[in-house]
Amino acid sequence: MADPDADQKRDPLTESDGLDLVGILSSIEETAYDWDLVSGRLEWESNAAAILGVADLTKISTGAAYHALIAPEHLKDRLEVFSRGVATDRIRGVPYRVQYRISPGGPRSWKTIRVEDHGRWWPGPDGHPMHARGVIRIVHDQYLEQQRLLVRNDFDELTGQLNRIRLTEALSAVLARIEREPQSCGFLMVSVNNLAVINDTFGISIGDETIAEVARRIRAKLRGGDIIGRYSSNKFGIIMMKCGPRALRVAAERFLKAVRDSTIKTSAGQLSATISIGAVVIPDQANAVQDAVNFALRALDAARSQRIDCFVLYEPVPGGETVRVRNRTIANNVISALDDNRMRLVLQPMVSAKTGKAEIYECLLRMERPDGQLVSAGEFVPVAEQLGLSRLIDRRTLELTIALLKKHPDLVLSLNVSGLTCSDKEWIAALWRLTDGRKDILSRLIVEITETVAIEDLDQTINFVDTLKEFGCRVAIDDFGAGYTSFKNLKLLNVDIVKIDGVFVKNLANDTSDRIFIKTMIDLARMFGMATVAEWVGDEQSVKHLTEAGIDFMQGFYYGMPIAAAEYVSKA
Template sequence: MTTSWRELTAQGRSDARSGEGDSFDTGAPEPEATPGSDAEDTIAIEDVLQTMGETAYRWDVVQDRISWAGNAAAVLDIPDIKAMNTGRAFGLHVDADHAGPRFDALSGGSKRAPQSEVRYRTQYRFLPEGRRGGKARWLEEIGRCRLGADGKPALVEGTIRVVDDWNEKEQRLQFLGSHDELTGQLNRTGLTERLAEMLSGGAAKQRDGAFLLVAVNDLSLINETYGFDIGDQIIAMVGRRLARALRGNDCVGRFASNKFGVLLHNCPGEGVSVIARRLMSLVRDRPFDTSGGAIPATVSVGAVKLPEHASNAQLATGRALQALEGARTNPADRFMLYQRSERRESERRRAANMADEIVRALNDRRMVLAIQPIVTSKSREIVAYECLLRMQMLDGSIQPAGEFMPVAEKFGLSKLVDARVLELVGELLRSRQGVKFCVNVSPTVSGDRDWLAGLQSLANVDRRMPERLIVEISETAAISKLEEMTDFIADVRRLGSQVALDGFGTGYSSFRHLQSLGVDLVKIDSTFIENVTARVQDGYFVRTLVDLAANLGIATVGEGVGDEATAEALERTGIAFMQGYFFGGPEIVMNSGTGAGRIDIDIDIDHA
C-alpha cells in the first residue's frame, strides 16, 4: 500500500495515541492549528526525502504489511511499489546473501528483551527486478524496530537511501586491501591469508599441496632498457599467463615487485615440478606483445611442498624464498624444490643467533672501534688511522667485522650498524683534534639519507670535522651500484670529507669507473700486497694499479704490509701510503656509551 508522508505520519500518531505501535513522532505535543494554517504542512517532508534521494516505510511485521512513502518507487527503481506491500515480497528483492544479515540487524539478534526497541543501520544489495534480474543497487537502511511480547519484531520503521557510489568506493578499498592494483590478482596480504587458510584447521589435513614463488628474471634490466611502464606491462601479462595455466582451485597473486605466489592444491608426486616447468615454459616460449614491441622474458621458480615442509604461512614463504634463491643461481634450470637440509638449517639458526647478538650489542653499546695507523711510504709518519669495527661479546671476546657484517647485511641491520659507527667516529673526531680517521661503510649506505644527515650534523657542530674523515667504500659495492654510489660520493665530498675505494683490484674497476666515481684514494687489496715480493706478477699488477691511479691524480694506499721488504717494494712502485701490522695492529678505543635509543627488532629465521 502506498501512502503520502502526511498520511503515514498521521497514521503513526493515531497508533501512538491508541497504544497500537510506534510512530516516527518524537512524542512532543502537536502544535495547535491556527486559523488559515495547517501545522502538518509546515515542512514538506516528502520533498526533503526526494531531494536527499531517500524514502521511508513502516512495516507491520505481525500483519506483514508495508506502508511506503510516495517516492518509494522512484528511489528503489521499482515500476509498481504495490508489488512490495509485504515484508516477504520486499525480502525477495534483497540479495540472498544479504537477506539474513539485514533481518539480524533490524531485529537485534536473538538475545533482545521483549517489548524493547532496536536501533539499526545496515547496507545490502537490492535487486529491483528480483533475484533473476540483472539490475542491482546498494541500499543503506536506518531505522528502529519495536519487539513484541515474544521478543520478535512487531513494528519496523525506517528510511532507505541508495548508496551505489559510496559502496563502489568502499568495495574498491576492500578489494585493494587484498588485491594488487596493477594485476588485479591477490596481493601479498590476500595470498598469505589464502595460504594460512589452507594450512590451518581442517584444511591442514589436505595433503600434497605446494606454494611456488615465481620471479621475473632481470626485471630491473627491462625497466632500465624499455622504461618502467613496459616493465609494468610485462608484470601484468606474466600474471595473466600464470593464472590461465592454473586449475580451478589453485590461485596466483603478486607477492612482491617481480614475484608471484602460486598456491597449488592436490599436487602429489612430481606434480609440483611438472606444473612449475609448465609455467616457466609458458613465459619463456612466447615474447610479450607490449607497447614497446615484442619483449622476451623468463622466470625462476622456487617451491615448497605443503604441509610436508611448512606447517604455517611464514615457514612456507620463507622456504619458498630459499628455494627461489637457489633457482636463480642456477641459470641452466631456474627451478628448485625446497629440501630440508640439517646443515643449511644449522647455518640459518647460527645466522639468526648472530643477528640477535648484533641487535643486543647495538643496544648495549658493545660495538667498538679499533684504530690502525696509516703511514706515508717515504717518512713512515702516521697520517691517519683506519677505524675497524669490532663487536664485544658478553664473554669479553672481540669479534671482527668480517664475522658479523655479512649477517647484518643479510638481515637488513647494516644501516643501524653504519649509524652507530658514525656516532663512534664522531666521538673520536671530537676527542682527538687534528687527527684524520678512515671509516668503512656498508653497500647500503649509498641510499641512506639519514647517514648523510648524520655527517651533516658533524659539520654543523664543527665544519672542520668532516674534513678529517675519509669514507671507505668497497670496490665491488661501488661497481655494482655505480650510479647510486657516484651520487653518494659527490654528496660526501660536498660535505668536506674524502672518499677511498677499498679493496682496489678485486672488483675489476676500469679507468672509466675510477674517473666517474670521483674518489680521492684507492686502497690496494692486501691479497696483492702480501705477495708483492714473492710473486713477480703481483708486483707488476700493483705497479699497474698505482700508475692507473696516478694518471687520474688519485693517491694509493697499500694494505696488509707485514714486513720491511714489502714496505720497500711498495715504496719503489710509487705507492703513497701504507698500512699493516708492520706499522701497528688495530687497538680498541673505548667509547663513552652515549648514543641513540634502544633498537627493537624481531629476527625472522625463516627468511634468513
C-alpha cells in the same frame, strides 16, 4: 507481514519473548521485502516506510511502482539482476547484490538515498525469476568508504586476488591449522615469464592486462578452498589445501596448460604468455611462513632456469638449513647489537713512511656480544650486506666515527662504506647533520670505497665522491688491484688516496712480480696526485721494499694490533 506499528511498540533491548527481527533490522537501517515477479506484488516489512523514507507503503506495493523511485541511471543495474540469468536450482535460488539510488519522495523529488539490495531469486519452470526475497539497507558515504578500505586492504586492485599481506596471513593461518589438524598442503609461487618483454614492447598497461588474465585463468582452475594472492608484480602465491607432492604436480600442469594453450586478448591484440611454477610441501618441507615463501621462490628460480614454462618442487640442499639458521642468527645478533648500542670501533694505524708515526687511523667495526666478547666485522658484515642491513651498520659506524672526531681534535679517521651507502642520500644528510657542517671535523674524515663497489655504478660513485669532497672530506679507493678499475677511472673518480690490496703486499719480500706491480701503482698514483697506502704489512723487509718504492702510508699487524677507540689518547 507484521503489524505496521509493531516496530514502534517493541523495544529490542527489553524484548523477552524471542528475537525482535524488525527491531534489529531497524537498528541497522535495513528492511526486507518479498516480491512475486509473476503478479508484480511487492510486500514490505513493517519498518520499510521509516527506513526508506516513503510516506505510504501502498505507493510501492508493486515492483513497477518501486522501480519508478530508482534513479534512471541505476534502474538498468537492478533490472539486470533478474533478467540476465536462467537457473534450475529451485531450492537454494540465485544470490544477487546491487547498489543504486532511490528518490523516496517520488521521481520529481530532489532528495535521494543510496541503498544496497541483496537477496535470492527462485526460477519458474522456464528457468527465469519467479519469486525473490531480499534485504535493503541504507548505504551512507562512511559505509562506502569502509567498503573501499576493506577491498583495498584485502585485495590487489589489478587482479582482484588477495594482496601480499593477506596472502601471507592466510598462509600463516593454514600453518597454524596444520599444527592442530595435521595434513599435507602445498604453497606454489607462480611467475609470468615474458612480462618484461610485453611491458617493453606494448607498454605497462598491456602488461597489466596480461597479469590480470593470467590470474583469472589460474583462479578458474583452483579447487574450492584453495587460495590465490598476488605476491609481487609478476608473481602469484597459491595455497593448495590437502595436497601432497603428486597432487601438486597435477595442479601445476593444470595451471601451465590454462595459460599456455590459448592466447590472451588485450587492447594491443592477441598475445601469448607462459608461466613457471615453484612449489614447497608444508609442513614437510617448511613449517614457517618465511621458509615456505623462500623455498617456493628458490624452486621457482630453478623452474625459470630450465625452460619456457616448467614446474619444480623444492628439494632441500644438504647443509642449507644450517646456513640459513646461522645467517638468521647473525642477522638477529646484528639488529640486537644496533638496538642496544653494542657496536664498537677499534682503530688500526696508517703509519707515514716518512715520519714512522701513525697519522691516520682506520675505523674497524666490532660487535660486542651480551657477554662482552667482541666479534670482528668479517664474521657478520658479509651476511648483513646480503640481508640489506649494511645501511644501518654504516649509519651507526658514522655516528661513532664523528663522535671520536669531535672528542679528539688531532685525530684523522678513515671509515669504510658499503655499496648501498654510495646511493644513500640519508647517509650524506646524516654526515652533514652530525658534523654541523664544520670543516675542522669534515677535513679529518676519509671515506673508503672498495674498488669493486666503485665500478659497479661509476656515475653514481662519482656523484657520491664529489659530494664528499665538496663537504671537505677526502676519499680513498680500498683494495685497489683486486678488481678491474683503471687509473683512468680513478681520475674520473677524483679520489685522494689509493689503498693497495694486501694480496700484493703479504708476499712482497719473496715475490719480485708483486714488487714490480706495487712500484708501478705507486708511480701512477703519484702522477695523478694521489697518496698511496699499503695494506697487510707484516714484516720489516716488506716495510723496506715499500719505503724504497715510494709508498706514503703503511698499515698492518707489523705496527701492532688495532686498539679500542676508548683507549686512544690524544696527542694534543
